Amino acid sequence: MQFNEKTLKQLVEELSLTQDIKITDIPDIDLYMEQLTSFMDNSLSNQKRDEQDKILTKTMINNYTKAGLVMSPVKKKYNKRHIILLILVYYLKNILSINDIKSLFEPVLNNIETPEDDLISLEDIYSTFLEVKNIELASFDERLIEKATMIKEKTQTIDKDGKDTAELFLIVIMLIAQANAHKKLAEKIIDKYFAKT
Numbered sequence: 001m002q003f004n005e006k007t008l009k010q011l012v013e014e015l016s017l018t019q020d021i022k023i024t025d026i027p028d029i030d031l032y033m034e035q036l037t038s039f040m041d042n043s044l045s046n047q048k049r050d051e052q053d054k055i056l057t058k059t060m061i062n063n064y065t066k067a068g069l070v071m072s073p074v075k076k077k078y079n080k081r082h083i084i085l086l087i088l089v090y091y092l093k094n095i096l097s098i099n100d101i102k103s104l105f106e107p108v109l110n111n112i113e114t115p116e117d118d119l120i121s122l123e124d125i126y127s128t129f130l131e132v133k134n135i136e137l138a139s140f141d142e143r144l145i146e147k148a149t150m151i152k153e154k155t156q157t158i159d160k161d162g163k164d165t166a167e168l169f170l171i172v173i174m175l176i177a178q179a180n181a182h183k184k185l186a187e188k189i190i191d192k193y194f195a196k197t
Helices: 005-014 033-043 058-066 082-093 097-107 122-138 139-152 160-194
Strands: none
Touching: 005 058, 005 082, 005 139, 033 082, 058 082, 082 097, 097 160, 122 139, 139 160
16 A cells, blocks of 8 residues: 555545534434444444444443443433433543543532533533534644654655555554643643542
């Protein structure tokens, strides 16, 4: 495979990072566990790395409920508020521990069981999350191309056969370094401003 700027842009497009579950996509009717897991699996299927991956299982939902990240179902049914929380937890757990997510949610959502004491409504949190995510992604490929260009300059002396592999390796290392820096900063903010002392 010939690696170039076009290939990199194509890889970014294949990520489907801008395909979101909008608030209007979330059912207004309450769902039973099986309906909920099917909805999440279908709606977030673009997030799967592998076809066999599960977005959300019954065990995960039960564990999140026990941990206090999600309120208990009402008569074995899950409403829009449950679904929004589960989507947020899905994204956050890729980076943060369950304890960090709980520390982050607690001062904002207060009593998870009731929306009346929320500092910010769940719908506003979710809408803002999607907006910020899409703003961030709008310039993601441009910043990536800039860094890839710098990496290409660093690999000019490598023979033609190994050049693409070297460039891809360095791009992966750069992405990991960037993700690690973001993760560490998020954890630092949680530790300093959200964790109970």
